[in-house]
Structure formats: C-alpha cells, structure tokens
Amino acid sequence: MAGADVRDSFAVAEDQFEREDYRNAFHSYRGILLARLEEPAIGKTTVDALAVERLADLATLFGHYSAAEDLLTALVHWLHTAGNGSAADYALIKVAAVRFARNRLNGARRALEELSSVGVPLDAFDCTPDGLQRWERDLRCPDTELSWLLRSRFFLELSKLLAAQGLYQPSLTIATRGLALAEGTSSDVVRRAIPALMLAAATASLERGDFRLARRYLQDERADQADFWRNPAWSVRRLELRAKLQLLSGDLGAARVSLEAVLATCVNHGFDSAGARAAMNLAHALIIINQTKTAFDLLDAAERQAREAEDNTAAVRAARLKQLAMLRSQSLADMVAITPSVTELWLGEPSCEDLGVIADDPIDTAAPTDFLALFEDRALLAHQYLATRNWPAARLSIDELQQTFASTDSMIVVSRLLTLESMLQYHTRDFSTAREGFTEALAAFRELGLLPDEWQAQRFLGWTLKQLGQRADAERAVEDANRTLETLANSLTREDRATFRLNKWTADEEYLAGQLTAIESLAHPAMATRWWRRVATIWRLRRRMAAFLSHIDRHQRLTLGRATTGDSAALGEPHRDGHIPWRLRRNSAVIGFLVLPDRILVARLFGWRVDLFVRPITRVLLRQLVADWHTRLVSGGPPREAAAAMERLSAALGLEALIDGLPARVRHLRVVTDDSLRGVPFAAFEHHGRPLVERYTTTAAFAWAPDQAKSARFEAGLVIGSGKGGHDVTALPQARVEVDFVAEWLTKHRIPTTRLDDEQASHAAVAAQLAASTHVHIASHGVFHPDRPDCSGLIVGGDGREVLSVRDIAALNLSNLQLVVLSACWSADNFVLPGRYVISLPYVLWRAGTRSVVAALWEIDDRIAMPFMRRFYTLLGAESARDALRLTQLECVGNRLPACALIDTSDPVCWSGFQLYGDGRVGR
DSSP: OOHHHHHHHHHHHHHHHHTTOHHHHHHHHHHHHHHHTTOTTTTSSHHHHHHHHHHHHHHHHHTOHHHHHHHHHHHHHHHHHTTOHHHHHHHHHHHHHHHHHTTOHHHHHHHHHTOTTTOSOGGGOOOSHHHHHHHHHHHTOOSSHHHHHHHHHHHHHHHHHHHHTTOHHHHHHHHHHHHHHHHTOOOHHHHTTHHHHHHHHHHHHHHHTOHHHHHHHHTOGGGGSTTTTOSHHHHHHHHHHHHHHHHHHTOHHHHHHHHHHHHHHHHHHTOHHHHHHHHHHHHHHHHHTTOHHHHHHHHHHHHHHHHHTTOHHHHHHHHHHHHHHHHHHSSSOSOOOOOOOHHHHHTTOOOOOOOOOOOSSSOSOOOTTOHHHHHHHHHHHHHHHHHTTOHHHHHHHHHHHHHHTTTOOOHHHHHHHHHHHHHHHHHTTOHHHHHHHHHHHHHHHHHHTOHHHHHHHHHHHHHHHHHTTOHHHHHHHHHHHHHHHHHHHHTSOHHHHHHHHHTSOOHHHHHHHHHHHHHHHHHHHHTTSOHHHHHHHHHHHHHHHHHHHHHHHHHHHHHHHHHHTSOTTSOOOGGGSOOOOSSOOTTEEEEEEEEOSSOEEEEEEETTEEEEEEEOOOHHHHHHHHHHHHHHHHTTOOHHHHHHHHHHHHHHHTHHHHHHTSOTTOOEEEEEOOGGGGGOOGGGOEETTEEGGGTOEEEEESOSSOOOOOOOSSOOEEEEEOOOOBTTBOOOHHHHHHHHHHHHHHHHTTOOEEEEEGGGSOHHHHHHHHTTOSEEEEESOEEOOTTOGGGOEEEESSSSOEEEEHHHHHTSOOTTOOEEEEESTTTTOEEEEGGGEEEEHHHHHHHTTOSEEEEESSOOOHHHHHHHHHHHHHHHTTSOHHHHHHHHHHHHHTTOOTTOTTSOTTSHHHHTTEEEEEOOOOOO
16 A cells, blocks of 8 residues: 555544544554555554554454454564564554453563563563663664654553552553653654553552542643543543542542443443443442442343453453442442332332352452452452351451552552451451551541541441440441441432432441340350250340330331431320230231341240341342342233242241241231331232231231220221322222222211312311321322432322322321221332331321221232222221231132122232231221
C-alpha cells in the first residue's frame, strides 16, 4: 500500500473513529496494518504508529484480543526482519498492552522484557527518579519522535505492570516520568498518551490510598477539552476509576451513577469485553448497597456473554462475583437484599433461582491485573470462614493473605489485613489485642478516607469494648458507627437508602443476639445436670426466655411508633404489653420466629414448656425462599413447583419437627411471624403431606404475649363500600353486593349497623365511625407506597383520591373493635423497613386496639372472593372467627365451597391468602 493510499485509508478509519463508529474503525485499522505487513517501509510513518495504537485500544474494548495480538506479533516479527527494531519495539509494547487487558500478566511482562531498547532486565530496573534518569542517560537514545514515543509508552505499560503487582509507589514514579515526557514534547503522537498516563498515575494513587492525588489526576483541568478523552478506552477507564474512588470513599450513590454510565456507554457502542467488565463492576457496587438479586442477574448475563466469547478469565471473574453475592447473603456480612412485599412478589419480582453450594474455596483465580480486586477476592474466603466460625481455617486463610500481599505498599490492603486479623482475635476472645488492632485500623481508615471500612471497624471496636466492660467507650463507638452509616446511606437515593440500611445490625438486634447467645449457653448445660438441679435451671431459663420474648414485643411496639408518628412512646397501650404466660391453654400452642441477620430464633410454647431452637438461616436466604414460593405460586406453572418451594421453606424453618413435637391435644396454632414470614400463610404449609389447616386453626400474631381478651360493652356494626372508582382507580362492581350481604348479616344478628357507601365513606366519616364500632367490614381498594409505607392504606370516598392511611389508623383508639374484615386485595401486605419496622394494615389495626383482623395477602379471584366471604360470615354466626375461617378454607381444599363448583378451589392461591391476625376467638 503506497504512502498516499495509507493516508487515505487512515483518514477513512479516523473519520469512523471520530463518528464513534468504533467497530468499523477497528476493522479499518486492522486492514491498513494487514495491507502494510509485507512492505519494507512499515513502521516508518506516523500513520503506522497511530494505527497500531488504535487497533490495540479498540481490541481491549471489543474483546478482539486474539485478532489484535496475532497481527501485532506478526508485525513485530516482520519489522525485526526488515531491520526496523524501534518500530518492532513499539508494536511489542502494544502486544504487552493487549495481553495486560486480557489479564495475562506474565505474558505482558515477557513482551516488555523482549524490548531491545530497554537494555536491562525488568527485575533490575531502578524505578526511583534517580534510577530513571540514569537509565535514560545510559540508553543514549536519539532525540527523535520515535524515541519519545517508545519511552512514554514503555513507561505507561511498566507503570500498569507494577500496579498489578501492588508496587504502587514505583508505579506512580514511572507514570509521572512518562507523563513528563509526553507533556514535554510538541509531538501530537507522543502527547496522545497523556490521558492514559494520567489514568495510570490515578490508579497507582487510588489503590495505594492517596485519594487526594487520585482526584487531582482524574479531575485535571485539561479533561474539559473536547478532544482530551476522545479515545473511548480512556474515557471508559476514567469513569471506572471515578466509581472506584467513590466506592472506597463511601459516596455509594455517585459510584452507582458512574458505573451505570460506564455500562451504558459500553452497551451503546457494542464494547462486549468492556461491557462485561462494566457489568461486573456495577454488580459489585449493587452488592454493597444490598441489591444482590439485581447484581446476580447482571453477573449471570456477563458470565454467559464471556463464555460465548471464550473469554475464560472474564467468565471466571463473573462466576466468582456471583459467589460474592451469594456469600454476602449467606454469611454474617451486612450487605443483603431487602425483602420485597407480597405485592411486589406477585406483580413481577423475579424468582430467586437456586444459587448452588458454596465451594470451600470460592476464589481459585481472579483478575491478576487488578491487585486490589485480587486482594478483595482472596479476603472474601477469610470472611467466609469467620462467618461460619471456622477459626482454624480463618487463621490459615489470613496467614496466606499476609504472605501473598506482604510486598505491597498499599495502605488500603495493609489496614484491611489488620482488620481481618483483629476480627479473628475478637471471635477467638482475645479482646485486648483486638481492641488495639481495631483502634489502629480505624485511625488508618479515617486518614485514608475509607468510609465503609471505617464503619466496619467502628462496629467491631464497639463490640470489643463492650466485651472488655468499657461501656462508655463502647457507646461512643456505636454512636460513631451510626453516624458513619447515616453518611453512607445519605449518599444514596431514597429508594436505595432503604435497601442499604435494611439488614444492618441495629443496636437492638445486637442486644437480642447477645441475649440469645446467653440463653443458649444456659440451656445446654441444663440438660447435663441431675434432675433436681435441672428443674431449677429450667425455671431460670424459662424466666430468662420470657423476659427475652417480652423485650421483642416491646421493641416491636416502639418501632411502630417511630415509623408512623415519629414518637416511640406514642402507642403505649397497656393491654398490648402483656407477659409471656407460665402456662398456655391446653389445646393451644405458640410457634414464633425472630429473624436476625445471621440466624433465626424459633420458639415453641405449649402447656408450661418453652422450647427454643436456632436455625442457621440468614435473613436474606429466608427472603429468597419466601420470594421463590410466591413467584412459583403466582406463575401459573405446575402446582408441584410451588409445593416444592414451600417444602424448601418448611425444611429451612424446621417446621415439620416443630409440629411433630406438639401434643396430640393441640388444635390451635398461634404463629408469631417476623420479617418476610409475615407474607406467608402458615395454614398452607404441609405436614406429612397434608396442609396444616386440616388439623389446626392458625392465627398470625404480632406479639409473643397473648392478647388479653376483652369484651365490648356494646355492639355496633360498620359497613363501608368504596367501589365507585375514579382517579385511576377501577370500579369494584361486587363491592355493593358484598356490602348488602354483610349489612343484612349484621342486622340478622341484631347488631346496630352504620353503612357508608362511596361519597358517604369520606376520610373523616370513616375515621370517626371506626372508634365507635365493634364489627367492621370494608370493601375497597388498598394502596401501597414502598417509598412512603406510612401513607399506605385503604381508598375511601367516592372519587378514589382519599386514603385512610396506616398513620391515620395508628392515631385512633380502636379498643372497642372486636373484628375487622378487610375485603381489599393486598390488604394484609406488609413492608419490612430498616430498623426492624414492620408496617401493615392488620398490624396497625391490631396495635390500635382491634382484637381480630381478617385480610388478604394477595389478590383473590372475584369468582371466589364473594362466595368465600358469604360462607365465612355464615359460619361466623355459630363459630369463632378463627374456626369460621378454617372451616371455610377446608371447604375450599375439598372443592366444596358453595357457588364455586366449576373452579378448583383446592389451589392454595384461592384460599390461603385469607389470614386472621390477632386473637381470633371473637364471634359474631
């Protein structure tokens, strides 16, 4: 190809590059070099050098590694044959760049060692400023554009190589020298490396822990020039580094925005390889802010794409990050996903697939060109051992980390190693040494500006000080940790903030976990003592457990006050703060759950016995199991899939053994639910192949202490029908028919009744009548706001605009209310908020004084809802509410529900969504 033809072809390629037609530009640059391959003049023009550089950079974005490396290797061979050693060295430097992008660190090193112009082995290369000056002086290279080009590009790749080995100060020195060379020349070809060298310097500064210097390089004033970041490889890398800096410094919201911008850029331009890397980086950030399911989906797609492209390194990296997401959800780590509401599960929350079994060593390979990421991956194994309390394996893992990463000058790595060592000392009860370690690490994290690491160190320091009896210092550490957590959370959007904070250990949860551990330690020796001592120990244990369960009740009451009124003391109804009874009714049992981040407490009470079990199931795994059951139930797929999902949930809770341990006389189960279990109908669980509803009545309770039965001094009915629709609210044609029937039923049972239809059912009228009623039936729409759950509630009035919110209900005194029936879809749905707040209409009604609430967890088919309600009320005339509900559900299970002969009502979707909350013993 003649010189004029080369320039014309290069002009076409550059035009494609300028128009961001990068895929065609890559092929154009490749075509130019292929055509020039056998010409003696190859490598002697500026055009050849630029084509080589563009080819290498675009190859790293598209993942065309083999095509680029094969061509560049052929160029090196041909240029050496043609006697053009300098041009061959330049092509060889680009071979190193491509190999580095492929995560082939040793291959990149070999390419740089083969450079004829270096003159010394890389191991003997003096990376100090004086050493660089001596090397350049001894090199005696001619002061030509090619010489400056070679040195600047060599310094660029050597800086990246040193950073990949954790030698950040030498890397920074090399990058700074290369930057001085590029800036000290007027050659446009040489100066093109300035952004790349700035990024190398920023990488070394950032991962070493000098965030101030990293920001200076990333925010260089020249970056405002329109053509400074024209090369997409550099602009993408700059965004990646910014996001990494934001993550490390705790600006989580900005980091997510930056990483989403990187991914969008890669997707828009078809950068397959860079896109997979961007997806993995974004997934890592999402894991940190607890959106593990979204992260897992991203990683799953990235892994499939990498395997299709035969990029094994990227595929392995994606697989390991998927394990990171799984480990975050199945260990003591705090980064877990929020529990979705039942509404979200049924209206589109994707199924949580089986994540598989965690390997003993989840990290066997990692991205070797990212030293900090390599450390984070290897440290994950140590965290896993700490989480599973495998102290010998944790010791071995931490020792290996210290040996592997001993040569680094990164203060980030050094401080994190110290934190890991201190965590092991804490868990093995060497509290004094742990305190010294956490104190030193905390000072380092503060100096570096590593806010997430600072928060973690503050938490552990607080726990350590508490163990040492230094309560005042421990409380200050906890306060510092809470302020740091607040800062981290405030960097996120409102929606992400709720997700991020949800599964952080609260101070109260830490207290509960400590009490639980103490109870466990008391329970185990009790069984090994002689019987007369055992009896005394069991009574002490029972007293301790009763106080523990009462504390849970009190905490639940206080947190509702914070969530609805902002006042933790606003809802102090004495009758709701009862004590755990010494003996339960003969035919009743209580099964209750307390869901903590790393375990589930299960308590079983019957007769005078209180049994306590701890299930090693994390909060997030529980939520995944619940979500999987809901998703399969609503999917319309084979019933056996939903049954299998519920069986997995039942096995995780140990439910079958709990039921087997109950006496035959027990016929009523009072289930104290928590967290996502509030969205699970326990009547639908199977015991030895049959649903629990066939043997037991089940009521969902909000407290361990039983309700103190109270009889109303009068009876008054209230029937509300708000089915007119309007303002984006669809009409409920069956509402009036339903209200007619209930009003007639109340009249038949001689209960004076007030009826409010549509416009009559205004917000003020409903609120006023609720407090003066004993039996209430409401047929309307429910509205739920995940971002403002306190404003969720029931739509009232005739135009669909008025909402009787949970905040409104919480302010009422409903101590006269015996029974409320909410005939509204999703009326029993709940929201689990940060700090163990749980918001739902049944809970707020019960807390305000209502004795029993019947509501639906999900949307019920209209063909079933009306016959179900008719049958429930018919039976309610002679039975208690809990028995009437059970008998109606049994008719559904047996396909005997009146007026439903053509519908298979045995499906749990049809009947188990109706839940009874509270006491359940009320009648008409």
